[in-house]
Amino acid sequence: MEATAQNTQFDLGHWVLRLIALVIDGIILYIVGAILFFALLLPLDALLLPLVVGVLMLIYFLFMDVNWGGTLGKRILGLRVQTVNGGRINYSQSVIRNISKIHPLLILLDWVVGIATPGDRRQKYTDRIAGVVVVQTQSFAAVAPPPASPPPAS
Numbered sequence: 238m239e240a241t242a243q244n245t246q247f248d249l250g251h252w253v254l255r256l257i258a259l260v261i262d263g264i265i266l267y268i269v270g271a272i273l274f275f276a277l278l279l280p281l282d283a284l285l286l287p288l289v290v291g292v293l294m295l296i297y298f299l300f301m302d303v304n305w306g307g308t309l310g311k312r313i314l315g316l317r318v319q320t321v322n323g324g325r326i327n328y329s330q331s332v333i334r335n336i337s338k339i340h341p342l343l344i345l346l347d348w349v350v351g352i353a354t355p356g357d358r359r360q361k362y363t364d365r366i367a368g369v370v371v372v373q374t375q376s377f378a379a380v381a382p383p384p385a386s387p388p389p390a391s
Contacts, residue, residue, distance in 0.1 A: 247358045252348070254314045255371060259344070261310030266293050291339040298335040303328055307371075315375035321357075326369050333367035 270290035301308040303326060306317045318334070320326055326334075337347035351361035360370050 247352065251359055251371075251373065252352070254316060254373070255311075258308065258310030258314045258316060261313060262297065262308045263294070265309065266290055266297055269293060287340070294338045295335055298338055299328065299331045302326055302331045302335065311371070315373055316371050317374045318369055318371050321368050321370050326367070330367040330369050334361075334363045334369050337361075337363055 267290055270293050273293075274289050298308060302318045305312065306319065306325065311317065318326055318331075320330070337343040347361045347363050351364065352358065354362065356365050357370060359372070364370060
């Protein structure tokens with residue numbers, strides 16, 4: 238589908254892929270955040286772990302969206318972040334679209350408002366504000382290794 242076309246139908250599969258990508262990225266970042274927390278911040282307060290992970294997520298998503306077109310989780314699932322016109326996003330767009338990742342409730346609210354309000358149904362609310370969209374560049378099955386080819390005939 239062309240990036241400039243307005244997608245007004247709800248696509249559950251698109252949102253499931255985005256959720257899986259977010260879970261993959263969250264696992265990576267929680268491991269890094271926990272290591273940093275226990276190594277550096279444990280004496281301060283156990284309530285800081287979600288904040289530490291939230292800040293790490295924001296930095297990770299900012300860097301990956303601008304420089305790679307998406308996070309590791311998105312790339313594994315064949316998703317890419319781009320402007321609504323199909324170009325690369327910049328840091329200000331990335332800050333706007335990713336600020337909700339600082340806390341899980343904000344992410345959920347961002348997705349629900351994006352799905353429930355008029356506009357491109359692939360966009361969460363902050364994506365609309367930033368003028369970006371997450372598109373599928375290949376099917377999930379295309380990410381898996383191809384089946385083994387049959388042996389050559391003699």
